[in-house]
Amino acid sequence: MISYPIPLGRPKVGAAGLTGHWRVIKPVIHYDKCTKCRLCVIYCPENTIDLLEGFDVRIDYDYCKGCGVCAQICPQKAIEMVPEVK
Amino acid sequence: MSEELIPDYIKQKKVIRQQNFFRGNAACPGCPIPKELDLLLEVMGKKTVLVVPASCSTVIMGDIHGSPSPVPVVHSAFASAAAIASGLSRQLRIRGEDAKVVVWAGDGATGDIGFAAVSGAAERNEDILYVCYDNEAFMNTGIQRSSLTPFGAWTTTTPAGKREFKKPVPFIMMEHKIPYVATASIAYPFDYQAKLRKAKNMQGFRYIHLLSPCPPGWRFDSSLTIEVAKLAVETGVWPLFEVVNGEFSLTGVSKTFLDKSKRKPVEEYLKLQGRFAKMSEEEIKVFQEAVDLMWEYIKELVKR
Amino acid sequence: MMTVTKHVTAMVGNHAVAYAVKQAKPQVLAVFPITPQTTMLEKLAEYIEKGELKAELIKVEGEHSALSAVYGAAVAGARVFTATSSQGLLYMTEMIYWAGGERVPIVNAVATRALAEPWSIWDDHQDFFSKRDASWIMMMAENVQEAYDMTLQAFRISEDKRVLLPVMMGFDGFILTHTMERLEILEDETVNKFLPPREFNLIDFNDPVNVGPIAAPDDYMRIKFETMKAMEGSKEVIEEISKEYEEISGRKQFGLVECYMCDDAEYVFTTVGAWTGDAREAVRRMRSQGKKVGLLKIRVVRPFPRERIKNVLKGVHGVVVFDREYSYGIGGILATEVKATLYNSGIDVYSVIAGIGGKDVRPLHFQKVMEDVLNGYKFDERWLNE
Numbered sequence: 066m067i068s069y070p071i072p073l074g075r076p077k078v079g080a081a082g083l084t085g086h087w088r089v090i091k092p093v094i095h096y097d098k099c100t101k102c103r104l105c106v107i108y109c110p111e112n113t114i115d116l117l118e119g120f121d122v123r124i125d126y127d128y129c130k131g132c133g134v135c136a137q138i139c140p141q142k143a144i145e146m147v148p149e150v151k
Numbered sequence: 152m153s154e155e156l157i158p159d160y161i162k163q164k165k166v167i168r169q170q171n172f173f174r175g176n177a178a179c180p181g182c183p184i185p186k187e188l189d190l191l192l193e194v195m196g197k198k199t200v201l202v203v204p205a206s207c208s209t210v211i212m213g214d215i216h217g218s219p220s221p222v223p224v225v226h227s228a229f230a231s232a233a234a235i236a237s238g239l240s241r242q243l244r245i246r247g248e249d250a251k252v253v254v255w256a257g258d259g260a261t262g263d264i265g266f267a268a269v270s271g272a273a274e275r276n277e278d279i280l281y282v283c284y285d286n287e288a289f290m291n292t293g294i295q296r297s298s299l300t301p302f303g304a305w306t307t308t309t310p311a312g313k314r315e316f317k318k319p320v321p322f323i324m325m326e327h328k329i330p331y332v333a334t335a336s337i338a339y340p341f342d343y344q345a346k347l348r349k350a351k352n353m354q355g356f357r358y359i360h361l362l363s364p365c366p367p368g369w370r371f372d373s374s375l376t377i378e379v380a381k382l383a384v385e386t387g388v389w390p391l392f393e394v395v396n397g398e399f400s401l402t403g404v405s406k407t408f409l410d411k412s413k414r415k416p417v418e419e420y421l422k423l424q425g426r427f428a429k430m431s432e433e434e435i436k437v438f439q440e441a442v443d444l445m446w447e448y449i450k451e452l453v454k455r
Numbered sequence: 456m457m458t459v460t461k462h463v464t465a466m467v468g469n470h471a472v473a474y475a476v477k478q479a480k481p482q483v484l485a486v487f488p489i490t491p492q493t494t495m496l497e498k499l500a501e502y503i504e505k506g507e508l509k510a511e512l513i514k515v516e517g518e519h520s521a522l523s524a525v526y527g528a529a530v531a532g533a534r535v536f537t538a539t540s541s542q543g544l545l546y547m548t549e550m551i552y553w554a555g556g557e558r559v560p561i562v563n564a565v566a567t568r569a570l571a572e573p574w575s576i577w578d579d580h581q582d583f584f585s586k587r588d589a590s591w592i593m594m595m596a597e598n599v600q601e602a603y604d605m606t607l608q609a610f611r612i613s614e615d616k617r618v619l620l621p622v623m624m625g626f627d628g629f630i631l632t633h634t635m636e637r638l639e640i641l642e643d644e645t646v647n648k649f650l651p652p653r654e655f656n657l658i659d660f661n662d663p664v665n666v667g668p669i670a671a672p673d674d675y676m677r678i679k680f681e682t683m684k685a686m687e688g689s690k691e692v693i694e695e696i697s698k699e700y701e702e703i704s705g706r707k708q709f710g711l712v713e714c715y716m717c718d719d720a721e722y723v724f725t726t727v728g729a730w731t732g733d734a735r736e737a738v739r740r741m742r743s744q745g746k747k748v749g750l751l752k753i754r755v756v757r758p759f760p761r762e763r764i765k766n767v768l769k770g771v772h773g774v775v776v777f778d779r780e781y782s783y784g785i786g787g788i789l790a791t792e793v794k795a796t797l798y799n800s801g802i803d804v805y806s807v808i809a810g811i812g813g814k815d816v817r818p819l820h821f822q823k824v825m826e827d828v829l830n831g832y833k834f835d836e837r838w839l840n841e
Binding site for chain 2: 072073074075076077078079080081082083084088093094096106107108109110111112113115116117118119121123124125126127128130131132133134136137138146
């Protein structure tokens with residue numbers, strides 16, 4: 066373990082904190098339409114879509130920023146962008 | 152609250168792919184940098200040191216309380232990333248560590264303020280992998296133009312559109328006669344990773360220039376990042392190529408674009424971005440001609 | 456003191472420092488040539504080619520890259536060295552602050568030289584003093600012997616766990632760099648014991664760290680506070696290492712300051728750098744005439760050794776401070792700092808500005824100024840400009 070008088074950063078998920086109220090719209094996956102092509106996992110800029118057993122996918126809403134790339138890229142249009150605030 | 156949107160059977164499944172660059176970082180929504188780094192670190196592995204000069208990535212790398220990078224990061228002054236990486240790579244080799252030094256620099260640090268250091272490190276053939284992620288302006292300081300900003304683009308310092316053309320840094324690096332030069336686009340992640348893999352297994356100064364669209368800087372909706380990066384390649388504005396020990400070859404879909412009729416007209420790329428919205432018909436023609444001229448040059452290179 | 460075998464030779468300052476660097480066994484060097492340091496770089500390249508020094512010499516394209524490269528190597532655990540002068544020191548200023556702020560042990564030999572404009576290759580201290588607030592330990596040599604000694608001590612001081620700060624060793628351009636003087640060198644074995652292999656390293660793939668990220672205001676100020684404490688603490692470490700070096704070299708070392716013939720002195724010169732030797736000669740001449748004068752030589756400029764200076768000057772009537780640089784509106788930098796140190800002590804401070812741009816200064820100049828003071832010519836600041 067490196068010990069040093071100047072503080073050094075260490076690896077951390079959520080280094081900038083939870084997205085919380087910053088997100089304006091969020092993606093919702095319609096699992097009935099999903100064909101498990103995994104393009105959303107590949108293209109999510111935030112690396113916040115998890116690849117699961119059986120190649121299912123799951124959005125980590127703690128850190129999703131609501132950019133909408135996954136919805137735009139999904140060939141089946143299985144992801145719907147839904148406003149956070151009603 | 153959002154968890155209610157996930158069916159139970161999905162909630163229970165285990166994650167099978169690790170994060171190679173952690174989520175929850177300070178990048179803008181739609182910014183491709185975290186994904187670009189994830190893909191890079193997936194290829195490069197744990198024994199990598201990232202050298203990051205002043206750029207958006209400096210902020211994305213967090214502060215002393217936490218960093219989204221699972222590998223060591225050395226922050227660098229704006230102009231000196233290539234030099235710091237040179238010293239690092241020499242010492243790691245002396246230490247007998249089979250570790251890779253990767254410079255992760257923006258276009259400003261590469262083509263402008265750090266140009267001398269990059270050229271110097273290339274001339275000395277330092278054993279480093281230099282990846283320039285190109286968002287085509289000094290984005291971190293608020294969208295000011297850099298020498299890699301394209302013709303006609305709006306930036307805060309070129310509000311009427313940039314008069315000068317984009318500095319052809321990949322070709323300049325090619326003329327340094329270094330072992331490996333390549334261009335990549337985030338819309339083609341497997342092409343990008345294949346190039347990283349090839350570069351990883353080579354020695355000497357390797358250079359990869361990655362087109363990295365910026366939603367706030369290029370003025371497009373954050374959902375269109377990949378679409379913009381794709382159109383850049385499909386219109387021929389951004390050719391995908393690699394130069395291995397002097398031998399030039401186009402890669403991926405760019406291979407088909409030597410034939411002008413196969414390239415989409417540049418308008419399709421320009422119209423998606425607010426930074427080109429004020430361009431006149433005349434200027435778009437100039438832009439198209441510049442792209443065509445570049446492809447004539449590429450034809451020569453392919454023939455060699 | 457243990458018996459020490461003396462090896463006596465003669466070398467020019469640049470070669471003496473290069474020899475010390477060779478004995479220190481660094482791993483990575485990155486040096487960009489600049490007058491008057493070039494012959495040091497050439498000597499180092501020669502040592503490497505002959506296999507006498509097993510190090511990587513990165514022939515960088517500029518001084519900014521030189522300090523950057525050694526910073527990178529140092530972070531990965533290398534013992535490193537670079538050398539520069541005037542314009543080069545200014546060019547690498549951004550990285551000087553970077554390395555100082557991050558507290559990475561580095562040794563930088565600065566052959567002092569006047570700053571352009573006007574263009575000059577001759578000696579003064581403007582370049583060296585301009586870096587005084589960058590969190591580097593700074594010391595200046597009086598002669599070639601001290602340049603050699605200080606270089607070796609610099610490596611040891613910077614890597615000491617209680618310090619962990621980069622060290623700048625200044626020595627006057629041409630006056631020391633190109634002048635051949637008698638030099639006693641240590642045996643390689645002795646240096647090996649004095650400078651054990653370096654332990655500092657920040658690149659560990661089992662404990663990945665983020666080196667030098669953004670610090671929010673609260674964190675930043677706390678870091679600077681700790682650095683200030685380290686600087687204050689380093690004074691003791693410097694004295695300690697100086698004492699140890701005295702043991703192994705068989706030569707008296709003086710730590711932070713040396714007060715020559717100060718015991719009963721009424722008026723004392725204060726100098727930094729090579730012209731200390733000229734002031735020493737002036738003191739000897741005046742003492743032989745029965746005049747009660749002495750010399751305060753400040754060896755370590757940063758951290759400024761204010762406590763030691765206050766101590767050794769007790770009982771002195773006045774101090775004549777010679778400055779080879781200047782700060783507009785307030786005066787010679789050294790004079791200003793000495794005045795601040797002697798605040799409320801009742802000791803007069805006379806500031807003399809001389810030697811700027813390499814203007815020749817000799818013992819007779821020192822003597823003349825002191826005679827004027829002894830004859831009652833009081834002045835605030837005087838330029839030796841004729």
